[in-house]
Amino acid sequence: MGLEIRLLTARDTEAYWHLRLEALEREPKSFGESAGEHRLSTPESATERLTTNPEDNFVFGALLDGDLAGMAGFFRYTIAKERHKGKIWGVYVREDCRGKGIGRALLAALLEKIKACPGVEQVSLTVAAGQSAARALYVSLGFKTYGLEPGGMKVGDEYLDNEHMMLKI
Ligand SMILES: CC(C)(COP(=O)(O)OP(=O)(O)OC[C@H]1O[C@@H](n2cnc3c(N)ncnc32)[C@H](O)[C@@H]1OP(=O)(O)O)[C@@H](O)C(=O)NCCC(=O)NCCS
Structure with missing residues (x-):
């Protein structure tokens, strides 16, 4: 397979x-976001997400033979007392592409770039209970783990616990 891990840009808006x-x-x-909420978002807002403050805010994509098969994003907090921190979001690999090291490659690229952000000292993420593959990664x-939030997410009538994790870098 031809795997390319790279930063997504405005040109990737539609695939993203x-x-x-x-x-x-x-x-x-x-x-956390619902599909319905995402459907209401505009292509312009997606482009904005991929291009605003590219030093502190970026999304890596995994392209398999040119097709976007996975993604992982990062943003840095903007207020002065929290600029030493950021958050990883949107980690996803297409089901038929899993178990081949793509998720690990995406996180490796993301963490390498985060480590190169001057002043970023720690990064957090949230994983919902039951997402054992993501948690193991x-x-x-x-x-x-620095915290467990009982019922932190409600999907339909089901409450899911959120596990908050962080990495010092
Ligand atoms: C989590 C996810 C991105 C992993 O992607 P992937 O390409 O399959 O991951 P990799 O093949 O690189 O595996 C990386 C590690 O994940 C863990 N992992 C992957 N599949 C696993 C499974 N079925 N069971 C348990 N752990 C698993 C392992 O620790 C693995 O490391 P190893 O290969 O050294 O054993 C993918 O399963 C996914 O998209 N899941 C649904 C969305 C999700 O839960 N996103 C996270 C939101 S916080």
Whole structure:
């Protein structure tokens, strides 16, 4: 397989928007945003997400033979007392592409770029209860749990606990 891991740019807007929709439709228990909310978002807002403050805010994509098969994003907090921190979001690999090292490659690229952000000292993420593959990946990268939020997410009538993890870099 021809795997390319690279930063997504404005030119990737359409593929990014569709992959994000797929993630939210297929894995509603993994993400805070709903598919309905994403469907209401404009292509302009997706472009903005990929291009605003590119030093502190970026999304890596995994392209398999040219097609976007996975993604992982990062943003840095903007207020002065929190600029030493950032958050990883939107980690997703297409179901038929999983188990081949793509998720690990995406996180490796993301963490390498985060480490190159001057002044960023720690990064957090949230994983919902039951997402064992994602959790195992984060633990293997050194993320530690700092909090458990009972019922932190409500999907339909189901309450899911959120696990908050962080990595000092
Ligand atoms: C989490 C996810 C991105 C992993 O992507 P992937 O390409 O399959 O991951 P990789 O093949 O690179 O595997 C990386 C690690 O994940 C863990 N992992 C992957 N599949 C696993 C499984 N079925 N069971 C348990 N752990 C698993 C392992 O620790 C693995 O490391 P190893 O290969 O050294 O054993 C993917 O499963 C996914 O998109 N899941 C649904 C969305 C989601 O939960 N996103 C996270 C939101 S916080």
